[in-house]
Amino acid sequence: MLKGIANVENVNRLVSKAGLDFCPKALTVVYGRNGSGKSGFVRILRTACRTRVENPAKLKVLEDVYGGSSGPQAADIMIDAGSGDTSIAWTTGMTAAPELARVAVFDSLSAQLYVDGGNQISYLPFGLALPHRLNAICLKLRDRLEAEQAIAVGNKVSLTAIEFPVQRATSAQAFDRALSKSTTDAKIDAATKFSVRDQERLDEVTSFLSAGAAAVADLTALIGWMESVAGECETAATAFSDTSLSSFTTLRNTAVTARRTAQLSAGELFTDEPLPGVGSESWRALWAAARDYSVREAYAGAEFPVTSSETGPAACVLCQQPLHPDGAARLERFQKYMDDTLDVAATKAEEAVAHATSGLAALRHLSAEDFADRVEQVRQREPELAEALSNFQLSATHRRSDAAARLAGEESAPVPPIVSPHAELKELAKKLRDEKDGLSKAGDAEERENLANEKAELEDRKILTSNRAKLVSRRDLLVNEAAYAKALAEVKTKGITQRANELVDTHLTSAVMKRFDAERERFDIMHLRVGLSRKSGQTKAEFEVDPQTKLTKVTSEILSEGEQRGLALAGFLTEVALTDGSGPIIIDDPVSSLDRDRSARVAERLAEEASQRQVVVFTHDIIFFNELCSAAESQGIEPVTIALFGDKDAAGKIDAAGMVWKGLNVAKRIGKIKNDFAPLPKLLKTSPADYEYRVKHLYGRLRDTYERAVEEIIFKDIVRRGTDVIQTQLLRYVTLSDTLAIRFHEGMTRANTYSHDNPAADTVSVPKPEDFEADIEALETLVKDLKTESLAAEAARPQMKPKK
Structure with a gap:
């Protein structure tokens, strides 16, 4: 129920803090002469409550256009919805509060709409409101769902599109196109697997397709070099291992020791010889040279030393003087020494050192000029192997030098460790052979096509893998989109609207016509040749006044102002009578332009309505005021009356003394x-x-x-x-x-x-x-x-x- 208006500010000429209290259950009659402020209160109510006027310009509430007030138009509307008094703040232009939607307002602005526009049954009786309310709820839900969908989905699906440089029939692109709300995470994971091996294969296939015959030749040369280097590394790792180096030292030490032992023995044998150093290394060289000269030239074919001849003593091969018996005996002693076991052993040990020295691995590939270039080729494929190969080359070179120094009896320097990469080189060589085979195949047209297809698959799968997050986002968006589509399908209103209209046509239309005619009869306007018909093409329960003439569709062009007011009241009361509640009604100057007979009829009708619902009437007609109060009393209603007045300062003032004297009954x-x-x-x-x-x-x-x-x-x-x-x-x-x-x-x-x-x-x-x-x-x-x-x-x- 409507309890009143309070704290009015900046509305027309209404006094600041103006207010009205309404009778909450029956009839309130607000009387005031022209300019007393009645219209200001009505303008507030028609914008805050339910009115047929929908034009915002018509509903605009002004401040005092001739005054100095400023600020927004505002008021508090007091209601009681069943839980005590509640204040609803009102400002001009605001959306009507739902709590006030059941309060219907009738004034001069809405009167013509009832005449020319018909009456709209906003609240349907007899349970017919249910499908229309369901329809309205579905429409609201649809709008809300569409708004949510625009935010949650909108054009976001297009933002998750994956750009493939070339459109082609690869598995990755097919998966992308076929992605749907039912695509699982497992399927996405399976479609976006791209391993390191896949990248290697992509690089490999790419090189196959881009390489020619020269590449095959280069790869063949590289493979040959790698196999040779692998063998050389394996040999060097053994030849210059720590064990081998130790054996070289041992071999050299053995020869030196054997020779020293032989020399000691010679020293003991030849202490009485005229010259020292018999058995020394230089002496041995001299002896070997003399022997070679004797065997090859001086006494060819004779066993050395030759000490005699058929003619007498032999000549010495060194001094070429005849050998005296002492000289011949000395040569015999020297030969016997050379044939001695110690000397032979020393000689063999020295020969072993010489053989080891000449047999040191040459490291031909590891020391070649193109070694660095070859290492770079390896580095392009396997950087770690290239680094290991470079380290091995340095280590092997140092160790070979160390081995030679050890065999020569020179001082040995520390050597780096040696780890041969020959196994890795052989493995890489094997891979390169496979690559070479692939390159060879790439020359074949059919095989090349297969490689191109494989490359396309790998490239697109790589792109798909890098865009996995987009796939998941799109799938989730499609899930949401499908959910919204399903929800929107659930709130379609076509069937509901059709059924609602069938029910309205069956149960309401006749009731509306009957009630409209009853209201017209109460106001004695049945002679007017107008009727009420359901608006064509409308999904709402709306009816329009039918002037029953082809000359015009506008009833107001036919009727007088009094007839229009009576017809409008009939339409308004028809509407409020056929609602599903007993909401308050507010009527401003209901008898404007009516004759006194119909004025009395209106008073009786409104008093009767006041016995059913809360009615608030604004009027400047003192006779109608008396008629209305009298009619209310005949209904057993004690009306609440309010007298408004205005002066040069403001309007909307309440006369504390109450109604003017002539407006009071006995x-x-x-x-x-x-x-x-x-x-x-x-x-x-x-x-x-x-x-x-x-x-x-x-x-x-x-x-x-x-x-x-x-x-x-x-x-x-x-x-x-x-x-x-x-x-x-x-x-x-x-x-x-x-x-x-x-x-x-x-x-x-x-x-x-x-x-x-x-x-x-x-x-x-x-x-x-x-x-x-x-x-x-x-x-x-x-x-x-x-x-x-x-x-x-x-x-x-x-x-x-x-x-x-």
Whole structure:
């Protein structure tokens, strides 16, 4: 229910902090003359609540265009939704709060829409709202899902596309194209496997395809060199191992020792010889030269030494002098020495050293000029092997030099360790042979095509592997997209809308037509040749006024302003009557342009509606105000009335005294008189003059009340001043006995006496407070008795029967 408006700021000319309190259950009537501020409150309500006006420009609420106020238009709208008072902050242009959607507003702006646009059944009765609400929910869900989908998916799938340089029928590209929401992580993992070996194979195939006959020849030469170097490395590793080097040292030491032993032996044998050094190395060289000369030239074919000849002593091969017996004997002794075991052993040991020296591995490939270039070729394939080969070459070279030094008896320097890479060289050579075979095959057209296909597969798989994250992202996006597609399919509204329209056509259309005609009959406008029909092509429960003419589709071009207002009210009440709730209605100037007869009908209809729901009516028509209050009382409703006024400073001010006097009925007038009289007994004690002045005024009000009682009580409002309506059907209540007539006359006489201007002489005394109280009580009792007598007279009359 709507409790009121409070804290209004910067709206039209309404006073700051303006507000209204509404009767929460029945009828509130807000009265004010033109310019009193009624429209300002209505403009707030029609923008905050439900109205047929949808044009934002029409709903705009202005500040005081002639004033100096500034800032946004704002107010607090008080409601009670069942859990106590709640304040809803309102500002101009804001979206209507859902809590206020059930509050319907009717004013001049919406009146023409009801005439020319029909009435929209926003809340359907009889359970028909369910499919329409479901339809609305589905539409909201669709909008939300589409918004979420735009954020979660949008064009992100295209951003996960993988760019392949060449479009071709490879397995990787086929997998990329076939990726779907059902593609598992395992499948993605399997499709994106690209190992180090795959990269090696890709490089290999690439080289196969790019190489020619020259490459095959170069590779053949490299393989041959690597095999030779591998053999040389293997030989050098053995020949110059630590064991071999030690054996060279041992061999040299053995020869030196053997020779020294032989020399010692010679020294002991030839101590008496004329010259020293027999058996020394230089002596041995001299002996060997003499022997060679004797055997080959001087005494060819004779066994050395030759000491005699057929003619006598032989000549010495050195001095060529005849050998004397001592000389011949010395040569015999020397030969015997040379044939001795120690000398022979020494000679063999020295020959072994010489053989070892001449047999040292030459390291031909390791020391060749192209060794560095070949190592670089190896490095391009296997850098670690190239490094090992370079290290071996340095180590082998040092060790060979060391071996020669050891055999020569020279001082030996420290040598680096030696690790032969011959096994790795042989393995690489084997791979190169396979590569050479591949290169040879690449020359064949069919084989080349196979290699090209293999290269394409490897290249695209490598690209796919590097974009695995994109594949996973796209698969996840497709999963989300499929989920949204499924959800959107679930909220399609075609079937719901079709069923909803069928139900509306079957159950609601006739009810709307019937209710619309009933409302028109209440306002006595059934003579208008207009009807109500379901809007064609609409999925909502909307109906439009049918002018039933081909000359125009706009009803307002046919009807007068009064007829339009009556028809609009009929449409509005049809709409609110056929809703699924009893939300409040707010009506501004409902009888504008209506004649007094239809004004009374509207008052009766709104009072009847107020018995069903909360009704708030704004009006400037005092006669309609009285009619509405009277109709409400006949429904057993005590309306809440509010009087607004405006002055040169602001509007929207509430008259603290309540309604203007002529807007009050007999009961309210009596109540106001009694209220105004309450302070007078005390005033009499302090200011008799003021007392006289004010009590005289109250007697004038008492006289007005007697006059109003004639119209309202005695004649039951059959004839009202200011209207041209005579309600003859109420004559059955009219009666006035002599006793009551006399009491009426006496009371009216006293009121006239004390309210008129009396002479200065005290011919008419000022009534005392108890006298006024008695006169008020007399009027109250008279009104009560008049009503009782009226009801009794109506009950005593025979019931009127219609003529046959």
